[in-house]
Amino acid sequence: xxxxxxxxxxxxxxxxxQENIRRSGPAASASYTLxxxxxxxxxxxxxxxxxxxxxxxxxxxxxxxxxxxxGFYELAKTVWRR
Amino acid sequence: MAxxxxxxxxxxxxxxxxxxxxxxxxxxxxxxxxxxxxxHLPKVLGIDFSITKHVLMLWLIAATVFVVVTWxxxxxxxxxxxxxxxxxxxxxxxxEFVRDGIVQPNVGRKWVDTWTPLxxxxxxxxxxxxxxxxxxxxxxVGLLDRFVLHTGEDSLVKQLLHGGTTATANFNVTxxxxxxxxxxxxxxxxxxxxxxKHWKNLVPPGLAWPLYILLIPIEVLGMFVKPFALTMRLAAxxxxxxxxxxxILSFVFxxxxxxxRGAGVGVGLVVSVPLAVGISALEIIVILVxxxxxxxxxxxxxxxxxxxxx
Numbered sequence: 028x029x030x031x032x033x034x035x036x037x038x039x040x041x042x043x044x045q046e047n048i049r050r051s052g053p054a055a056s057a058s059y060t061l062x063x064x065x066x067x068x069x070x071x072x073x074x075x076x077x078x079x080x081x082x083x084x085x086x087x088x089x090x091x092x093x094x095x096x097x098g099f100y101e102l103a104k105t106v107w108r109r
Numbered sequence: 110m111a112x113x114x115x116x117x118x119x120x121x122x123x124x125x126x127x128x129x130x131x132x133x134x135x136x137x138x139x140x141x142x143x144x145x146x147x148x149h150l151p152k153v154l155g156i157d158f159s160i161t162k163h164v165l166m167l168w169l170i171a172a173t174v175f176v177v178v179t180w181x182x183x184x185x186x187x188x189x190x191x192x193x194x195x196x197x198x199x200x201x202x203x204x205e206f207v208r209d210g211i212v213q214p215n216v217g218r219k220w221v222d223t224w225t226p227l228x229x230x231x232x233x234x235x236x237x238x239x240x241x242x243x244x245x246x247x248x249x250v251g252l253l254d255r256f257v258l259h260t261g262e263d264s265l266v267k268q269l270l271h272g273g274t275t276a277t278a279n280f281n282v283t284x285x286x287x288x289x290x291x292x293x294x295x296x297x298x299x300x301x302x303x304x305x306k307h308w309k310n311l312v313p314p315g316l317a318w319p320l321y322i323l324l325i326p327i328e329v330l331g332m333f334v335k336p337f338a339l340t341m342r343l344a345a346x347x348x349x350x351x352x353x354x355x356x357i358l359s360f361v362f363x364x365x366x367x368x369x370r371g372a373g374v375g376v377g378l379v380v381s382v383p384l385a386v387g388i389s390a391l392e393i394i395v396i397l398v399x400x401x402x403x404x405x406x407x408x409x410x411x412x413x414x415x416x417x418x419x
Contacts, residue, residue, distance in 0.1 A: 045206075045210055048401070049210060049211070049214055052408075055402065059339075060331070060334050060335055063335070063337045063341060068334075
């Protein structure tokens with residue numbers, strides 16, 4: 028019997044939960060970075076548009092696109108790293 | 110007589126005012142207003158240093174954690190037995206959990222002792238800051254004030270009742286914590302590889318130079334995105350849970366206003382209170398998970414700066 032299979036059910040469940048969460052760390056960081064990049068750079072673009080007082084939203088659009096690019100780049104790095 | 114009439118007019122206006130759930134909820138989760146802080150302090154270089162409720166909560170949590178942990182560890186060091194007991198036992202379990210479960214798998218054996226103190230501080234501080242939001246300290250003070258103390262409108266007790274108690278639901282607080290992580294990532298990379306090599310490690314070596322023109326700005330933006338994601342995630346999760354509970358409790362007042370007091374009490378007994386109790390129970394898990402995820406992500410980012418693989 029492996030060491031991990033010993034002990035009460037609750038202790039084993041917590042151990043497996045911890046192990047799974049630990050392994051999901053890089054994936055969680057990639058997903059949060061993806062969303063964070065889109066929100067941050069899209070928001071930055073929107074703020075620039077608002078500051079310029081322009082009717083169009085080209086900076087917001089540009090920010091969203093760059094955010095997507097940066098987010099997916101970070102995601103790709105995490106996937107290839109593994 | 111004139112004063113009495115004025116008070117009666119005010120009460121009549123208040124009675125006719127509609128219940129504004131959004132305003133009440135925001136007032137209960139946000140910081141105290143900058144126009145009415147707990148203590149007014151002068152601006153320095155354009156920055157307002159006035160003490161608001163969230164600042165007070167930060168100080169209280171930091172002081173409590175510092176005093177309790179120092180006292181418990183000193184008491185343990187003075188005793189003859191090596192085996193810890195009571196609170197020290199729990200503290201040791203937390204330290205081992207953070208060191209072996211969060212820091213070591215991400216930064217490696219060589220750097221575990223260097224980065225465990227920072228990550229452990231994050232974990233304990235965020236956990237306590239999250240948890241204090243679930244304890245109705247100021248609500249009890251409010252009850253005491255209403256029925257026993259009867260303090261004036263401008264008293265400190267009244268000021269303390271405004272705003273939320275969860276400091277980690279304030280984006281400025283989580284931004285400050287994420288800024289520490291941002292600095293730690295740079296320090297970790299610089300210590301492991303040297304200052305210049307750390308910045309060179311941002312992009313993979315051996316690529317054609319036009320690619321670097323594209324990759325360097327992306328990597329620099331990525332550096333800022335990571336702490337931003339940490340900031341938004343923690344604050345949004347903490348504020349979201351409180352808004353959900355307050356929104357459900359608002360049903361009582363909304364239904365009472367629309368269909369009478371009986372309907373409000375009925376909705377409260379059948380829907381609002383049981384749901385609020387359920388979400389509060391979930392919040393206990395949320396405060397643990399959010400402290401865990403913040404520290405885990407910080408350890409992952411620090412680990413990525415130390416263990417570079419392209």
